[in-house]
Structure formats: structure tokens, C-alpha cells
Amino acid sequence: MEEKPAPIPTGDRLVARPTQLSRRAVLRGVGASVALPWLELMSPTRAWGASGTPPVRVAYFYVPNGVHMPAWRPSDQQLDGDQLGQLSPTLAPLQSLSDYVTVISNLAADHCNGEGAAHEPAGGGFLVGARCKHSEQPEVGGKSIDQTIAQEIGLATPIDSLALGIDPGHRGDHGYSGTYMSHISWRSPTTPVPLELNPRQLYDRLFRGKRIVAPDWNQAPNAQAPSAVESVEASVLDLVREETKSLQRQLGFNDRRKLEEYLEGLHDIERRMALSERDSHSHHQDAFDQDPLQHADEVEIPPLIIPQGKGIPSVYAEHVNLMLDILTLAFQSDTTRVASFMFSYEKSGRAYREVGAPGAHHSTSHHLQKPENFDQLSKINLHHMSLFARMLERMSSIAEGESTLLDNVCILYGSGISDGNQHNHDDLPVLVAGGAGGALRGGRHLKLEQSTPICNLYLDMLAAAGVQREHFGDSTAPLGLIHPTA
């Protein structure tokens, strides 16, 4: 880690050390036209009010093959209430952030069960809350929770959501498509969100040709609607849309749906173009260009080192860090508010030699109660957790008005499998991090009733994102984690 600003506790809230101002543009291509994305999006569904309060961003982090639960479970039985005491070995990297962490025990994902296969439906079904179809042609039981939220609040940002990962995945087994194991985010039962693995391409798609700017959350947003764009680019998209629509009329039902998604994609591009079009005329833009003091809002770009060539670091941890830095940047600049991330695909056989776990992860997860396997699993779990903690720490150092980015996120970290040897989908390893805009109090260990549906937690996260919903999947009632501040 470059700079690791220690959060300064003030009362019950952490305030980050003021961000050091820097115009360092480490990446090529940073600096042309600018987006102030949050300014223009005045869609009525937006999650925050006219006060300019930073919105809550939600994310879902997935670890495959379950975790070694004895090293995960907080050993706080002796503590009063739900206080989260000394963290377990796997959770130890979160110690300095524990006020932002809620560990939740006894959640279950019945929808991760599948006819004769454990890993496929665990990945594919995890965020969907319904069972996956037993098929080589992937079909999950509905829309995943992140996409459900993205559909509601995604219009407020240039990119509605991100689905990020590290490894491309593997063929399926036992009559299940491999897609289930590599994709947790689903726009529709048959459409997984494309999984972005390449940091360079991701960065280019989000930020190329733009000066990255964080919104000034103290300002009330400007309520003007985006204007129509009359550029050649717009005409190009018009033509493709016409063409798509005319093709659509000739196709069967399923294929028409495919083109429907295509049209939506074209629409997203247009919306983004309309945004940047308006940006260039906004007075904020002028101010940025003219008044050096206004550079206060320019994002301090972390030293993203994107390797030459393919653009993917060869060291796992560097790849993860780079992806998470870009994710952080996307949240900070309000480029998107919804994301998912997979540390690897379900049933991954990645070897983590660099942390002393040379066995294939999946093989090791079938530990057969052998201490050496437990040892390797704990090391893998700890490694993932350290990378996650590093991101949270970065977020805690990014100021957003009076709060930090960490105060305004609500991030789930977990797996659809508990014990990799048993493939059980109850007693899941799950925690939630972030302040959810002040609505989520951390430092807790929630010991729920056995087999409480994880979809109950999704209800809380829906509430945190400001989305009104009474049911999701097999939910019974929210866990009551979210207490909106007045």
C-alpha cells in the first residue's frame, strides 16, 4: 500500500485525514474532457436528496469454495449482546476497521442447492435468491440482487453497475453450464452481466478521455435534464437502433429479447454521451478549468500501474488490488453505485503459492479434516480478506464532505458455500462492511437463528440503497441492520 492514512476517530464516526491534493496523473489518457456525472442525473429515482448527501454504494464480494469456518467464526461467545470482540484469525485484517464491520452468522442460501452439484448453483444462485436451472444453457431463477438495485439507482450514474473478477472461469460439470460458476450478477435469468477481468480495458471504458472528478457532495445537484445530442456519434447510434428494431421484428421471442438488451446498451451509451455533452457547458466545468482552488474536487488518482501488454498483472494480489482501486475510483467519482466482485470463480483451482497454499484451491477445500489442508485454506481465506481490508482502508481515507467513502458504502463479503468439503449452504461465511450512509452500525456480530435466509440480508441492502422492496427470493423479513438517520 502506498499511503495508509489512519482514520481518526471522532466520536462514533471516523473522519479521514484530509486527502492530499495531487494532480498526479499516473495514467495516460487522463485529462481531456471531464465528466461531472452526478450533476446531471436528475432522475426521480435517485437515492439521495437535494441536500447533496453522498449516495450509498453497494457491492457484493464473492469468495469461492467456502471458507475454513473455524478460522472465520468470531470467538466472542463471552461478550455481551452483539459486540464484535477480538476478530478471528481470518477476519484479523479488518481489526482496525472493525467499527465498520458486521459479521453475520447462521445465514443460509437454500437457493444455492442444486440437483447433484454444489459449486455451480452456489455461484450462479448466490445473489439471485432462487435456484438455478439444471442446464448447460444457463438460466438462473431471476435477477440478482445487485442488478435489482442497479435497475433502480443505476440510471443516476454513467454506468449502472460493474461485475468484476480475476479469473475467466471453467467448464461446467454434471450438466450445469460453467457460466454459473463464473457469474454471480444476472440482469435476467438468461443474461449474466459480462465479467470484466482486464484492468486496462475496464479503466478505458470508465475513464478514458475524461478527467476524473469527484462530485462536490456539499452542493445541491443541478436538476436539469440531459439535452438531446445532435452529433454524428448520435446519428451512428440512431442508425444502429433503427436497424436493430427492424431486425427485431423478424425474430423469434428469445432472440427479440437478446436484441432488447442490445437496444438498452445503445441507450446507455447515448445517455452517457448526453451527460458528457452537458458537462462541457456546465459552469462547474468552467470553474474547474479556470479556478485552481476548485481542483479540490479532482480525484487524487491512486498510483494505478497497469502493466504493458495485456494489461493484467501477473501477480494475483496486484491484479485484485488494481481492480479494486478502479472500483473504488468508480465509486468515488460516482461513475457507478453498484458492483460485484469475484475473487475467483466458484470451484476455482487457483494455487496461492505466494501465501503458502500451493494446492489447487478446490482440491484443498475438500480438506478431509486434514490439518495441512485447513492450514492452506486459512491462508487463502486470510489472503482474500487482507485484499478486501486494503480496499476498505483506502475507502476510509477518501473524504466525501463530512464523511468518507467507507461511510457511504454497504458491501457484502461472503460465499455461497460454507464448508468446501461438505458443500453445505447454511452457516455461510458472511459479513457486511461500510456505514451505508450512517444507517449501518458496525462492530457487531449478529448471531441469527439457524438457517436464516441470506435474502433477508439482501432486503437490508435494498433498504440501504434506498430501494423499496418487501420481498426478495426466499426472504422472510429484513434483519433490521439499516437504521436511516433522520
Place this chain on the structure above:
Amino acid sequence: MSGSKVMPQPTRTCVNWPIIWSISLVLLCAPGSVYAQPGRDKEELSWDRNVEPMFRRYCYRCHNADESSGDVNLAQDEDPGRILQHQRTWSTALDRLQSGQMPPQDEQQPSHDQRRIMLAFLQETFASRDCDRERNPGRPVLRRLNNIEYDNAVYDLTRLDLHLGKNFPPDPTGYGFDNNAEALALAPAQVDIYYSAAQQIVSALLAERGKNLESVDAIFDVDETGLREFSTQHGLAAEEPPDRQQARVALNRFASHAFRKPVEEFYVNRLLQIYDQGRQQQDSYDVALGHCLTAILISPSFLLRIEDDQPGAIGPYGVSDYELATRLSFFLWSRPPDEELLNVAANGHLHEPAQLRAQTLRMLSDRRNRALVDNFFAQWLDLRRLETHQPDPAVFPEYDAQLQRAMRDEANLILLEIINEDRPLTWLIDSDHTFANARLVNHYGLPPIASETPIRVELPDRRRGGLLSSAALLMLQSDPARSNIPRRGSFIAGQWLGTPPPPPPPGVPPLNTEEQGQARSLRESFELHRSAPTCYACHAKIDPFGFSLENFDAIGRWRDTELGLPIDASASMESGEQFDGIVGLKDYMLSKRETVLEELSRRLMIYSLGRGLEASDQCVVDRMVQAASKSEYRFSALVLELVTSIPFTYRQNPEY
């Protein structure tokens, strides 16, 4: 092709176990098979009166919707028609019944006569499928170009090595392939990525413009001849300004190439409106044309393989020659048709069997056939993981990038030889030579050679030769530090013989055979099996293959001992068949070559059509196997039978 009877092959009895039950149930569920109901005239074989009660008593009790032992539900098929739809499942049932593996020993057994009747009924039912009358092309699918096809298509259009698709989000897979129509969804983020890629392509073209790159200039420039030809064919309005005429011809050419068929005039006119708009804002000719190229490159007609319906058509109809050219070329080359193929299509001759065969053979011997190795074989045999598989350096310090490349080259050259020189597919199992460089012969313990590049090497014995005993394949089915007996076994049972084991029941740990290099622990493991029948049922079916490969370590090197103890590579199947080591396994696999070929045919068909198979597709699979058997198992025989089949050359309207 005449009266192919779908009879279970005699060689498949006894030792053939669990079919891809689960897959087959999913696969074979489309209606529309042509069958004649057997047994109506013969009381003995009457389903309702005689046969069904037998199945109910001896099979359904464990294989029903609630219990479905081994993931098999037979009880759902309440009439012979349904049995035909689920033929793969039922032909396994036939095998089991015939070999006496089913019903299990501890269950009620049918009498000899009852067994005979049940078998006769199934054989008659399978034989009743009338493949001569079978004309079901299967459900029509809409295929998006996958990332590899996209890169190839862009290269063919621009001759620029941009490889943008390599960095796209990975393509979802279905049936083990990344070109499955249903799995290749088209989410909005994907469109964004295509858009950004199209802009990069056009920027690259504009950047290369005027650098004497003929291929790039040929996109923008139109000479007198080009104008004249266009004018003769389509007409050019005299009042149209020269630059616009030039743009018209250039766009017509580029779009036709990109869409793999001639484009209509109104589309070019729409493109020209964009061109005009660019010119009005003072863009140069090149830049204005570039806007139009972007539009073409994000058009669904480029990114998707759209086939036209025949409005009002009730039954199946032959696809157009252009569509056939596209099907053929993406199948064999993973790329759009080349000029020659398009010309045959333009002349309307491609659907003629002689032309189709000639073009297929031409394409099979063209170096672009490499796509079959990289995309079909490498996915079928899981060889793509070679790039990412990491043996444990603490155990195998000698493994490095050179060795990895030597392994990959060997596998590729074995496959390329079979395709290029049309050699027997049995060479996948066994061959008297291989392709190796100095490093690999050293790895294999063969007499040294000097060559750094792989060359043909004659083999002194049968321990190497073929893919089955190649280091690449053996290593990839191992763990980083040690061989993995059940994984290797399951791989051979599933990918080669089409009979993957059913998944382990929940809560039961997979058998840990990782340390069974020792004879003692091997025996121990069998004892463990016996003590846990749930494990035994499956592992007895896969482990023998793995045992026979125990002479190969986790990087595919030969070993006679492990940890000082001699390797026991003997294996015995449930059927009682026994074999020893890799040579024994090769003989066993050669004796099952038609089964291997059938599985290969099935996978090739899935790959070529971009969809799972339907019941009627079994007719084509059978013909492919027959054709190959008759021609010394040549790959071309398999391919020719496939590309001339109804599913490959016909389509039907989708359900609206």
C-alpha cells in the same frame, strides 16, 4: 445414407457406465421425432400390457422423479415416444440391463425371459426411429460472435492485428464450449464494449491511412474499375458528387464483407446520411467514412449471425447459401467466410452436395483449420487450461515456460496432423510417433534430439503416442503437486467415453486418492470404497482409468516408483475387465473406439450448431460414426457427414 438403425453397439455392453444422465435429460427433450410405435402387433412387446409393468417393477422404484438414483429418472417416460426422446438415457439402461449390472444385486431381479423382453422392447424402440424420414433441423438459434470470432472477423476486415476481443469479458460457456448461442448473452455492458472497440478499430484504421498499407487503403479508396463495376451492378446516379459515389462503393463493400452477405441499398443510403453529416461538419472524406464504419462495426448484423426466416413456412427449409457459408466457415475456421466461399455462395451453388463437400475439404486443409484445434479440440479436451495451470514449483522446479510450450506444441501437432493430413482419429488414443523437441524428449526419457522446434519422433514403445498419454493432458488432469486419480478417471469417462460419473452426493467427501501412489494405500482406498457404498458406486467406475495412468506424475513424466514404492497401475473394471497401465488403457480405449467416436461426434455437432442436441440429432451422430468407421476413422468423414446433415443445412422458423 440409408436406414441407419439406432442400435446400441455390442461393444458398449458390460463396461459402459453412467452416461451423462443429467446432460442427456436436458438435451434430449425436444419433441418432433419421427418414430413408429413398435410392439403394437406383438402382445409380448406391448408397452402398456406387458413391458411397462416390468420396468415399473424392476427400474422405476429407484429411478423416478422423487428418488432418481444416479440422477436418472426413467419413470417420467410413460410411452415409447418419450423413450426415444431420452434415448441416451435408455440406451444406458439397456446396457446395464444386458450386462446384469441393473437391477442391483440386492434388489428384486427379473426372470431371464423378462429381461429378454425388456431388452427386445428397447432395441425395437430404438430401431424404430426412422432416420431416413428424420428432417428436424432443431430449434433455430441466434449466435453472437464470441471473442475469438470477433477478433478474427475484425482481422479479416481490416488486416490489423488488434486482438481487442482478447480483453473482452470472457464468453460464457454451455456444453463446455464458448460458442453456445444461448449462453452467449448480449448484455448492455457488452454493447458498450463493442462500441468502444469499434471506435478503436476506426481510429487504428485512420492512423494507418496513407502509410501505404494496401489493406487499409483498400477500405477507403475506390478506383475507376471499382466505380464502373458498381455502376454496372447497382447503378450510380450521375448527379451524385464523386466523393459520395466513392463513399457509396466503399461502404457497400465494407458492409457486405462485415455482414457476410450483400447489403441492401437503403442501408448504404442511411450510412451515407451519416457520411454527409460528417462532411457538413468539415470532416475529411476518411473521417466521415470512419463514422460509417463505426456504425457497421456495432451493427447487430455484424456482431450476430442472423439467419432469415421464411415467413409462412411450416416445415424446415434449407438455409440460404450465404447463411450456409457463414455456418461452415465459423465451424471450421471460427471466422467469417473468405472470398472463395462467398463467391460460391453468391453463385448459388454452395448447397449442392458436391460443392459443399469440395469447399469443406478445401477449408479442412487450409491453415485456418487451426481454429478447430484451438477452439474445438482444446475445449473438448480441456487443453486451454495449459496457459494457467501452475504445477507446484516446490515439487516440480524443472517445470517452466519452455516445457509448457513443448507440451502445448505436441498436443497441437498431434491434432493438426489428424486434421491436415486426414489421419485416423484413433491416433488420439495411440500412435507410433509424436512431435517433440529436445526438451520434451528429455522429459519423456526418449533418446535425445537436438531440435529446439518440435519434430516428428518415432516412439520405441507404446507408453507415449496419442493425446491420451501426452504430458499436457496428464498434467492438466492433475493437482499442482500430485496426480489426481479420480479426476483423470472422470475425465476419460466423461470427455472420451461420454459417461461422466454422477456428481458426489452432498456431504460425502470425494475419495481422496491423491496419495495412492503406494500399493498399500491403493488397496486401502478400495476398502474405503467398500465401506461406503455411496462412494463405491461412482468411484469404481472412474478410478480404474486413473489407476492405469499412475505411472505418470503431475507433470506427465514417467515414473516406476513413488516415494520408493513401486507403482501399481493395474485396474479392474466393475465388469471384470482388467487392464494394466497406459498400454492396457490404450487397448481398452481402442476397443471402445466407436464409443469415443460417438462422443466426439456429439461434441462436434454441439460445437458446430451452437446448441445442445435434440433427440433427432442422434441420427446424425450415428451416421457420423458409421461414415468414419467406413473410412478408417478419418476426421474428414465425420465432418462431411455433419456439414451435409439436415441440422447443419436446414432451419425452421422460430416460435414467435
